[in-house]
Amino acid sequence: MGLLGAGTLLAAGGLRVYAGRPSHAHVAVVGGGFGGATAAKYLKILKPDLDVTLIEPNRRYYTCPFTNLYLGGLRDFESLGHDYRELQEDYGVRVVPDFAEDVDVDGRRLKLAEGSEIAWDRLILSPGIDFRWGALEGYDEAAAEKAPHAWKAGPQTHLLRRQLEEMEDGGTFVLVAPENPFRCPPGPYERVSLIAHYLKRNKPRSKVLLLDSKDNFSKQGLFMEGWEEHYGEMVEWVGLSNDGRVIRVDPDRLEVETEFGTIHRASVLNVVPPQKAGLIAHRAGVTDESGWVPVDPNTFQSRKAPGVYVIGDATEAAPMPKSGFVANNHGKVTAAAVVADLEERAVPKPTWANTCYSVIAPEWGITVANVYEVHDGELREVPGSGGVSPSGAPADFRRNEARYAEAWYAAISQDVWGTRPPG
Amino acid sequence: MESRVSAEVSFSVEAGLNMNNKNDKKQRLPTPVPESGPANPGRRRALRLLVAGLAGAALTGRTPGLANNRGSAAWERIEPARERLNGATPKDGAIKLDLPGVTQDGSAVPLTVEIDSPMSEDDFIEAVYLYAGGNPTPELLDVYLTPLVGRARFSTRIRLNKSQSVLALARTNRGEWLAGDREVRVTVSGCLSRDDTYDFDAVMRTRVRVPERLEPGQIGEVRTLIDHPMETGLREDGEGQPIPERIINEFRAEFNGKSVLKARLYRAISANPYLRFPIAPNGSGEATFHWTEDTGESVSESFRMETG
């Protein structure tokens, strides 16, 4: 037992079981992204004698936020990576580099890919999203090697960047945006903005075409204002009613077909596919027919599996967007709810906030901000709060929001993972 | 699949208030999504329009047709649905309604209706009626089908001004009634807000996609869309004057002059009315589509379809 460390048991047959110390409650957290890493850290802040285990296969997590700046040539990819040393060393979170494969809700066990198990008293899942491969005809995992999604940070992001670098001047970059709900509602629009920035500098005869399955999108007026200001005719957005919905992708020809039969050919094709909650949520049986996880709005405990809490992008938390900012807030509210539950206290009144920064060009940022509460058993925006940046604002206002975007990125990274330099 | 777009479409849904001066012909699109946010004067204006519009009507007045007996079946709670049934009791749960359980954009909620029916000459669904009891006016769409659709299934996009259940009633050619309903939660999301504008030059432009060639017995699919604001008549303009109702209120699809599908549209059909439905033509011929506005103005499109 000593060999494997406190709380690790060797069960019959050599199966490794991670458990909490006797008489200490044990909370297992799946996923070391914005939601899960925050939950693990705040559980230890709120109740230092709790045993907290974080399961995350990657030793280094790369954020989706700011990958658009990387694609636009404004940020180094490595600056988007964070590891778990601070959570381990300063907060006492046990980090298990493994992939959670299955959940036994009744037996309160988690099965890991490498064969070991985790016994938990409470479980928090923050697995993010998975893609609904094939839901868009022609777009499966193999297609993503030719027409990347780059909607999870990593090899896909590099692939898209490489394709942009190799694209000829005068080519067309096409982004296909999905219906709601999906990860990061302003993400596709920020992406085309910063890719337009890159192309304007390096391949100024190129075009950027955004084919959208929606007629309205996040911060639409501000994006359009920004595109006109910075990129003129280069960026074109085609919404649903203008035949923007793509119904088929041909990854070999880099062509897409819209619902009324227009064929668009791309030089670089970026498809943001339809999405669902991460796999482990489905395995745990907590998703519904929408593919997302319905939760109790006060605690984010699953409506289907007691003791299992789900946070972040995987949840049905409308009107909160699927953002890293919100996932971080979920992590804190749910950590407090889990601690209250373990201590058999009343659940504290929850509050969440969100601020989505989008960078349209260097020194040109825009935001949407909101505060959320539970009212009559449902999530809602606090009346009178929130809103988007003013339209027609002066350049220094936009410059400030771009500066604050950078500051926000540094601060939320500190709040989620800490500030250790890579090592 | 053959595709034809009847005209270059240039209407603009961009939101920028001071973006350009193409704006003179634009009016705001009706949207039941409140756009709060005093940080932005344009949004404040949109909010005022809204309060005077769809949502406002529901807040200030009694919602017509919505009785208060929550425990009863959906069709019992909606007055025009009860009237339509005229004493008949529908077979509940016999219509499949495909709608998102939660939507953040009540201005265009995708809806698919599907009913199990052979759609043969002697056994078919003759009519489908859709209602949203929580809207200022519950009627959404009446659809009259014929065996020429092959399958009882169609899709459109509707406006829902708050969380509520959407009801479908259907009548078979033998006079039996079916019902089905589904709850939709509508949330207000500042994240998705926009100011809607509309280019009146584009109104009545159509898009149609029909199968150019089908095997005998094969069921093809038709998609149609017409540019139109579907002005509800429930809103005020910037000067506080009511904007009169102006909607597409009828759509007809015919094959060689015989009805395939006919629809009566109400003001809660989303801007740019969209209809998608099957077609099972009995030979080669011409498919014709007609849209009629409540002003009496109409537009038609015809397409050749080959079978065999």
Add this chain to the structure above:
Amino acid sequence: MVVVPVLLWSGDASEPVDENAVGAERAEAVARTCAACHGTKGGFETDIPSLAGKPEAVLEAQLLAFKRDEMPGATVMPRLTRGYEDDELRAVARYFASLEAN
């Protein structure tokens, strides 16, 4: 039986007891939403300022001024502070002021 008036001595007598006062737990819960931009416990300094250990009166005045739209050039703060009660903002100011500056 002797009734001991425990409650009389349990609090600081100089501080008036406000029935609606926002408790420490609520203050911390609200303050946690701030950490995404101001760092854990408000203690991370970037172009966005650290809040930990700042004078309570200054924090309170600023938060309320944001909420009333009296801070020229403000970006997201007016939109966010409008999501909280004045008392919550006061409690948050007190909480951040009580923390050690770094």
